Amino acid sequence: MPTITAGDFRNGVTFEMDGKPMVVIEFQHVKPGKGAAFVRTKYKNVITGAIREESFNPTAKFEQAVVERRDAEYNYNDGDLYYFMDPETFDMTPLNRDVLGDAFKFVKENTLCKLMSFNGSVFGVEVPNFMDLEITETEPGLKGDTATNVTKPATLETGAEIKVPLFINIGDKITIDTRTGEYLSRCKE
Incomplete structure (x- = not known):
C-alpha cells in the first residue's frame, strides 16, 4: 500500500x-x-x-486509501434491499437502504449509478447529478400565472416530493439536480 x-x-x-x-x-x-x-x-x-x-x-x-468506484445499474428493490447489476458480469449486488443516501430518492429503475467500495465492502452509491423525471401529482397550473419564485409541491414518478414552479402540470417531464433536490427545467420532448 x-x-x-x-x-x-x-x-x-x-x-x-x-x-x-x-x-x-x-x-x-x-x-x-x-x-x-x-x-x-x-x-x-x-x-x-x-x-x-x-x-x-x-x-x-x-x-x-483506495476507494473503488464501479458502474452498476439500479434494477429494483424488495423491501429494504435495493438490487444493482454489474453491466459487464451481470452479477447482482443487494444493498440496504441506509447505504444509498438522500439523493437516491430521485433514481428510477434501470439508472446507471456508481457503487463506492473500500476493501470490498460497498459503503455508498453515487447517483447521476441530473435526472429527468415525470410529475405524477401536483395542483393544476394556472394559465398566465408566471410569477417568479412562486412554487408548489409536486410528487415525482419515484415518489420523491419537490417544489416546482406554478406552470408545471401532471405528466410534465422535468430535470432535477439530485445534489440539491431542486427543479432545474422542463424537459424538451
Missing part, C-alpha cells in the same frame, strides 16, 4: 486513519513565525460521513 504524508494533502485525497477511509475536504499548510509547521485539515469519514478537523505534522505518514 502506498503511503502519503500530511504535507501531500490536497482536496479529494483519500487516506486511511485507524483503518477507516477518509477524504480531505479542506487543508491549509501553516508556517507560524515560531514553532514547527503544521497542516490544518478538515476531513470526512467516507463510510459514516462524519467530518472532523485536526492539525497534523507535515511529516505524519498515512496509508493511501
Whole structure:
C-alpha cells in the first residue's frame, strides 16, 4: 500500500486513519513565525460521513486509501434491499437502504449509478447529478400565472416530493439536480 504524508494533502485525497477511509475536504499548510509547521485539515469519514478537523505534522505518514468506484445499474428493490447489476458480469449486488443516501430518492429503475467500495465492502452509491423525471401529482397550473419564485409541491414518478414552479402540470417531464433536490427545467420532448 502506498503511503502519503500530511504535507501531500490536497482536496479529494483519500487516506486511511485507524483503518477507516477518509477524504480531505479542506487543508491549509501553516508556517507560524515560531514553532514547527503544521497542516490544518478538515476531513470526512467516507463510510459514516462524519467530518472532523485536526492539525497534523507535515511529516505524519498515512496509508493511501483506495476507494473503488464501479458502474452498476439500479434494477429494483424488495423491501429494504435495493438490487444493482454489474453491466459487464451481470452479477447482482443487494444493498440496504441506509447505504444509498438522500439523493437516491430521485433514481428510477434501470439508472446507471456508481457503487463506492473500500476493501470490498460497498459503503455508498453515487447517483447521476441530473435526472429527468415525470410529475405524477401536483395542483393544476394556472394559465398566465408566471410569477417568479412562486412554487408548489409536486410528487415525482419515484415518489420523491419537490417544489416546482406554478406552470408545471401532471405528466410534465422535468430535470432535477439530485445534489440539491431542486427543479432545474422542463424537459424538451
